[in-house]
Amino acid sequence: MFEAVLFYIFATVLVVSAVAIITVRNPVHAVLCMVLCFFTTAGLWLLLRAEFLAIALVLVYVGAVMVLFLFVVMMLDVNVEQLRAGIWKNLPLALVVGGIMIFEMVALLARQVFGGLAPREAGPGYSNTKELGMLLYTDYAYPLEVAAVILLVAIIAAIALTLRRRKDTRRPAPAEQIRARREERVRLVAMPAEKDE
Amino acid sequence: MSLIASAILAPLSAAPLILLLRRLPAALALLGAGVGLLASLGLLVDASHGIGDALILPGLPDLPLRLVATPLTALLSSLVAVISSLVLVYATGYMKQDSEKPRFFAIMLFFVSAMQTLVLAGDWILLLAAWELIGLASYLLIGFWYRRPGVRSAATRAFLVTRSADLGLYIAVFILIAGAGSSDIATTLDTGGRAAVAAGLLLLIAAMGKSAQTPLHDWLQRAMAGPTPVSALLHSATLVAAGAILLIRTAPMLPPEVLLAIGIVGGITSVVTGLIALGEPDLKRLLAASTSSQYGLMLVAVGAGVPLAALLHLIAHAAIKSSLFLGAGVFQHSRDSTALTELAGAGRDRPRIFAGFALAALALAGIPPLSGFYSKDAVIAAALASTKAPILASLALAGTLLTGAYMARTLRVLWRGSGKRRDIAGLGWMGAGLAGLVILAIFLGAAFPAVERLLSVRLPENTLAQVLGLSAALGGLALGWLIPARRLLGPLLPWAQQGFALAGGLDTWMVRPALAVARGCEQLERQLYAGVLAVGRLGLGIGQAVRRSDDRVIDGLIFSLARATVNLGHRARTLQSGLIHRELAVTAVGTVLIFVPLFIALLIF
């Protein structure tokens, strides 16, 4: 029962925060909502006793969000100064987000405290992580590799779009420098000896 | 080569030769016609000895073409050959001054051979073909002076009217072939029952067209626009005769009701066109009307059940009418006109020509011992002997009376009045042709018993008929000589001069409706075209609309959904237009529209 109530609360938070991501005007607010969103999802995972996933989500996504945030800032030419100036303005929302996150944590922990219905106990020696690993590296080896390729693509894409040589700046070309050979550097010029007349 | 083929091919092969050589056209024409004439006479001699000739040619699959020389066809072939040869002799003189002689003679020869094919045809397909070809030839001949005003409409009209009537022949032929399973004319003559009635009536229509019977008589008078020898040939032994020949040949098959119809049509025509002739102010047109009238008499004879009488009248009329035309041609040359007012006294200028003309006129009127008397007598006797004597005989007699009247009127005009003699080139040739024909017109009557023997048919003999016929002829002549046509016709005069056309005649009943339908079709056509274009434009319009909606996304329902997101999109302006939101919304709505029915369907079933 308690489990169900908890689920619905989390789900509601998840949906609301997700909607907020795309509706709020301020990009920073949106990012904050996104963090909340991930956090809540992780909470849901925990409810299902998928601890590994929950942790991975928090670790990876919160990290990824930062990357994305930077990406957005870079791509959209958002004026960072302006953002920084609005830090006090953003504080209330940040506080709200923080508050909710604290509440969720407490609720999750409280489940143990209140002794609610637990999911089906797995046998001894059962490890979420291990099962996941087994699957990933046997049946899903191919998709896993593909996922890796996707990351590669993401990197290439980012590089291709952002890291360009500008025509108007000077910079060293290490590849050229390394490949340079002596013959190219020094030109020996044979000159006829000058004779004094 | 068989005689039967020579009769046709001799004139036919001379025609292209003339066109190719372009010199000595008359000599070549006479040569061709002469050889044809010999062949025809040969056929006739053979036939009189009981020797038939037949030629089977490849035609359509299962429907071969046949040429046959029976006594009847051989006789007709000889008639055609004789008359045409004499007319050609005349034409040698008549056309002496014309620069396009080769064309004239070539077409004339073509005409002759087509007519020979028609009379010698032993099957319906060949007959039909020849039937249409003489139409073509007469079109070309009537339109010979195509640059003169009025000629083209005359030629066009002649061809069109006859061709319309030819539909009757077409369908009759189809019915007969369908009934008999063969196109052999002899075989199809066994047809009976409703098929025979239908075919007979259709044949009558065809004959009415060709023989210019009321109400299709109008074209013949207009056809006078062509050279005179053409008229002579057209009216005597070829084009116009074809109708009568057709009915004579098919008479054994025709059931009584059809015969009655034929008789009545013929009788009415002989009276109506007789009246027209009486009121006609132009000599050639008068003769043309007279032709219709005489063919009316022949139809009366056919209707009375005595085709032989019709045949005899056909033969006599052929000689007579060609004589009359040839004479008229001479008068025409001397006065450069054919209007009777202009021709007044023309006969007095050339008494010998006038004598020939007058003899022929008297023959036509039916004065003994000229040929016309015997043939007309046979017709009246046949009418009297028929079961419908009251109708047929009275019509025939009225026709005879009118014949006398208009011929007398003509003679009177030509004889009276002052002379304006003028020399004519080629008069010798013309005189020769005319003389030959007049001699025929006078003496042909003597040959009639021979014809009866040849065909082994006896004519009904009737003294009453002779008396009635002669008195009608004499009475007519007297009336015509003594009383002006104006008085004779009285109130009918204007109507007669219009050719008794009912409410505008042919134009009102055929041409205008056809043109109206054509215009209707054209209108529909425009609309169809516009419709197709409109569909095209509609497509393009839809395309534009779709493009706009796609570029700027659908308004309405979706727009309202999108408005909120648009507002949200404002701050992202710098990079994106915000349209993505709208498009996503459209996508969402589209998805819902597609899948909601799916789910409903799944949940219900």
Add this chain to the structure above:
Amino acid sequence: MPSLVSITLFLPLLGALLVMALRKAPAQVVHSIGIVVSGLTLTGAVLMWSRGVNETGFAQLEQFDWMPAIGAAYRVGVDGISLPLVLLSALLFFVTFIYSAKVRERSHAYVVLLLLLETAAIGTFTALDAILFYVFFEVSLVSMYFMIAGWGHEDRQRAALMFFLYTLLGSLPLLLAILGLYLGSDPHTFDMRVWIDKPPLTGTAAMPALVAMLFTFAVKTPVFPFHTWLPAAHVQAPAAGSVILAGVMLKFGTYGLIRFALQMTPGAFRDAGIAILVLGVVSALYGAFAALAQSDLKRLIAYTSVNHMGYIIVGVAIAALALDPAIRATALDGSVLQMVSHGLVTGALFFLVGMLQDRARTREMDRFGGLLKVTPLLGWSFVLAAFASLGLPGLAHFPAEFQIFLATLRVEPVADVVILGIVITAGLYLKAISRVFLGEPREQWAGMADLNVREVLALGPLLILIIALGIAPAWVLDIIHQTTAALRF
């Protein structure tokens, strides 16, 4: 060693490739190539003719695999229905090349297109594989589109587009029907002979296929009310295009009607026979009346095509309705012969109008007058062709129309009302002759030149054949009749 049929079929294509290869050759050379190649093709067709056809089925067969995976193969051959059309096409292309020798504007492309069109036309008539047939059918369309668009008159782009859209809309249903027949055959094959011997679709399945085919062929033929593209296309097309369009391409429709609709779905065709008959009758009469209302010579001739093609439809419908094989043979004989004669006659007429237009830059009847005096050769040729077109005995149309009408009377007497058409066409041609050629010549045209040698050479064979076919149709009918008499369905 490919057979005569294939050689004849692909000769023009080879010629086209040759012309494409000789990009720098002057126009005269290119035209000579066109004439020689089409002449050789004509020789091939004549040789095919001399080999004749079989009593049953197809003759001069040739076959090799093309797409065996789906049962499509390169199959060609002829029978009494197609052989005359092959000869007709080869002849018309040959004279068209002679006639077009004056074209100087992009002559390379012109000759290539015409040669391509020739292969497509002969291919359409000889193909015995449905896919192959369809391929040739469509290729002809494309070539003709470019022909009209490239060398036509004032409003050619739109006319070409209309022509193309219309006939494509018309031809795609055929594709549908072909697919239906293919899927209905067992084992799946595109072999038309198999489809003819054993119609793959029967009962209710055959009707949609028939309707699809009818739609295609009705547009192509064309039949009222699908004919509106025809006058538009003809008026804008160059004379050579008109000749090919009317002389050869319209036959695709009627040929398809016999080959596909009648032979492959005979049962359904019989069921729909009355409707098709009505369509044919209406079309014939409508075409005649619409032609009567025209003042533009080319439109006039275009509409008479609708009329003549209407007779063919009537003939085919009658053949389907007839129970007696003899009558069926008569009707089909007439229809096929009409296709040939229409090709000759209309080809000649379009040439003549083209020649008039070359000289006068107009096609309006009322602007002429008395030309018979100025240009006697042209004038008399027109008179001859016109009389042939109005069905005068002794000229090409008569035997064909006679047979069609005869069979019609024996099967559906009421439908013989269509015979009215011959009077109306007579009227309209006489009107045209009278306005254009009779009367006093106008000052304006006094200096008009008569036909030159090239034009005589182009026109002569057609006129001679018109007469030959009218006087002695047997030399063509024998070939046709061999097949039609043996048809059993």
Add this chain to the structure above:
Amino acid sequence: MARDLAFLIPEIMVLLTAILALAAEMLRLPRTALMVTLAGLLLATGLSMPLLGAHTSVFSGTFRIDTLSIWAKLILLPATLLSVLLARAELGGSDREGTVYSLLCLVTLGALLLAGAGDTMLLVLGVLLSGLGSFALVAYPRNDSATEAAMKFFVFASVTGGVMIFGLSYWFGGTGSTLLSDLARLDTAPVVAAVGLVAVIVGLGYKASLVPFHFWAPDAYEGAPVSIAAYLSVAPKIGAILALAQVVRDLPVATGWPMVVALIAVLTMTYGYLAALAQDNVVRLLAYSSIAQAGYFLLGIVAVGASPLAFESMIVFAAAYAAMNLGAFAVVMCTGRTLAALSGIGRSHPVMGVAMVVFLLSLVGIPPLAGFVGKFLLFGASIDAGFIWLTVIAIINSVLSLAVYLRVVVPMYQRRDDARVKDLAPMPLVKLVWVNAFVFTLGVGLAAQVLLGQLDRPLQ
């Protein structure tokens, strides 16, 4: 494992090519990058050949080695090769040119994954992989329009991708497996199956630019370099279509998927051509045309399982489509993007004009060109599957399409007096592309047997 990998050699080859190209790029050797890419793609194509006829799956069924996936390689790899040539002609000399080649290879890899997907996970990954690279390619010029196009593309991708993953979770829930082959279990739960179907159609429909998920396509094609537009209209689209075929193959018919697909096909064809009818920009016109062509592919999809022709027809059409579309885009690269730029091309450059006409007519489906064979088989498949009405609509749309393409053809041959010969920059690489496409478009029409004979499941 080794066996599984052996079947993946072509894919591995492509990946290696991408990495090597990248390495060459890092060394600032763009020509080497190009050569490596071309060689790698050729090699990968060659290495796909031995697979023909195989019918199996690898990695526990997550990836299928079957007619569709093998032919996808044989079609998409050469298509990519041609696209690389186009890209070289258009983007050659720009900064980081090698990354373009690398990205092209990787996107193709994504499309190949889609074409052989046997697992929902692979569907997701394929969409992601081909998507990510595509955004970068579209945005490559870094100007406003390209960036906006990429942005639009990206947003659409995220939304539709999200929907797809959401829906696929239903399938996972319903079957307890991510394998497509287990979808048959959903027989008893059609609603669950339908939710997943919606998701998949949204996700793959976006990739294949089916209506109403197509909005990104015209903008993206217009904003992107022409070579990239050409590539995007071919490779990812064909991949997505084939993936859809892989999905519906195992999907119970009770979900009503054939009808849904048929409806979308109608919408896509009609809407695509209608919108194309009014375009003045040839690239946009071709974009809409490629949307409409996707609708024709669906005729094959509806026949999956119902007609033996289904796969054959899709493969033949895919090959034909790749050739004619790439060819058309290549010609546009030579001339310019507007209709006005094309006017008179037929006269000044006759051979190229003929080639363009052939591509366009092939897109219409005029025999004996490749497009005809493809469409013919597609029509046959859908009739065989009982979708006669759909075929009729497709045929009507073909007529509509004619109007669309003739709008391009007509100006090409306009202007009778204008003897002006356009000075177009000689583009040997582009010429190479359209000549190849031209030969193929003509050749497949005439010798379709070469293709058909290789298809492993001949009719009977």
